[in-house]
Amino acid sequence: MSSDASAAAASPMTNGTSLYGSHREADASTSPPSSHTLADVCADLHNRVTKFLNAEPQNETTKRTQQQTKVAMGVIEKALHDYGFDALSLSYNGGKDCLVLLILYLAVLHTYFTQPTSRRKEASGNDNNNDNDNTKTFPPSIPSIYAKPPDPFPAVTSFVDSSSAQYHLSLTHISTNPGTKPTPSKAKSHSSPPTSPEKQSIQAASHQDPNQISANEPHQEGKIITFRDAFALYLDSHPSVRAIFVGTRRTDPHGAHLTHFDMTDGSWPSFMRIHPVIDWHLSEIWTFLRSPHLAGDVDRAAGRDHVEYCAMYDEGYTSLGGVGDTLRNPKLKHTDPETGEERFRPAYVLTEDDEERLGRE
Template sequence: MTDPNGTSQANGADKSLTETALHGAKQLSKETTDILEPPTLPPLSTVTRNLHNQITAFLAEDHDPSSLLYRVQQQTRISLDVIRESLTRYPIHELSISYNGGKDCLVLLLLFLASLHRHCASTSPSCSSSIASNQSHSSNSPPSHPTYIPAIYAQPKHPFPSVEQFVTQSSQAYHLKLTRHSTDPPHSTIRSTFAEYLSSNPQVRAIFVGTRRTDPHGSKLTHFDRTDHGWPDFMRIHPIIDWHYVEIWAFIKHLGIDYCPLYDQGYTSLGGTNDTHPNPKLKVEGTVENGGLNNHVVTYKPAYELIEDEEERLGRD
């Protein structure tokens, strides 16, 4: 579906933030768990301020109550409230985010960063001293804003190169200190990955997760869920749990956010190269004439043209 309400209409000055940041990261992309040093990219304080302004402007737009973008505005407000509650429950240094470059965790990350701007403005300097960036500052003069966000990437055994490139670029652009843990069930699972991450980062008590209601094991989740028995103990925070597939894409397209290019090739849910394929619901068959012969050609529409939540994972084994 190409919804007229889902086209990009972001404000020019604020929209350019993500494009500029990602462009800068593309020029210096490399596998690393550390963010780039300024002045290569805008500092995190600039990123959060611009995202805050961009999303605030979006929420101020006038949309018909029956429109897709009106629903996205409502979902955005709910998610921002959940994130604000998280920031009152936990100091920032006890928070982390699960990030794999996918569309859902990308939306979650942007909402978290936008919330961080207002939170740090209202709580500084207590906000600023809570992330390890203060290692470069004396305890008597903490920075006015954290300089990076701790994040965990549970990497599939056979990752797509384009996903890896986007994860690296976007992590740099959004100032994530990303820890990669390769999964290889049954030897290394999502559960053991988080256990290892928390063992190395014992200060983390809660992790933002981009799970949605229609994802596997997502049907009974709430905004705040402590891990089940047998898992390492931490609070899972699900600010976008009730977003629908089309709402995720409307947010991304309307705000002009850069996303992983695999989505433009018909992939709607990203995993590894061994278990992820273009979604058959987006398949387009046709013929192309070549030298007097008609050759059968198969292409795929982009991910944002899919409509139904239940069809999102049809490209996954």
């Protein structure tokens, strides 16, 4: 998992509603619910992913991505077989990796909920299935957790809100705060929006330095939570969850030695971490997300030939964190030959895994 630096707690929220009655309006989701049911969305994504898998690969990267997709879907199928839907949750932050994971999860759920258990057993070759019912009823939403930074970019917040509504996530928000203070040079050089009025008021109320990145609320001052503790808080409020899908990849911090299924260790709360996209490379992530076979009716109506992802990726950001630790990737910087202005190419231009996090501090 990610590092568990100390964080000041903000009340966790499900679909914008605080579990503990927090008054923070800024965390509330304003996206209207989708007019389609989760069953509709899963069926549509299943069809799109199937088209992607059945398409003749135009190059080796596409061929590898198709293979990775099959492996990831197999991991998801095994997780559903071993744990059942009710014991599973998804870690979602709107980033590219967990978006791939989410799309594949929903595609697999279509088969899981519509194909009789006997046929699923036959397809998997495993008769030891935890499902007792021959058929299942689609749930209205997907249990999920958003362990969010204290200073999320507005574009990320907007995409998390819209995509969680589009894909029917029952998303529990838990704000964290590493409590780090950027140096003046970093603060000045950062290509980010100014501190929001809400954040300024929170900082003033807790007597913090303007450069201090914190989400402390006055009534919660001194209440410390780590990223690890955020998951403990989530599991406390969702006792049926025993395993969580995580979009970690091999090149992420702490991802080098992970497998598809890893139990937490040390002082982490006990749950199974499931990593379906652990072995995906950066080029494969973008090949999947930008495939025209994955574009839906909404995408085409908006003039896109691919699924929607966070707009910041088209602005030179390759790895998204909070405002205080995320810059545009310097490898994507170039000078416009006509205007002489400094610009950044989109994230999907980058292909080297070891350059992906050069924009993170």
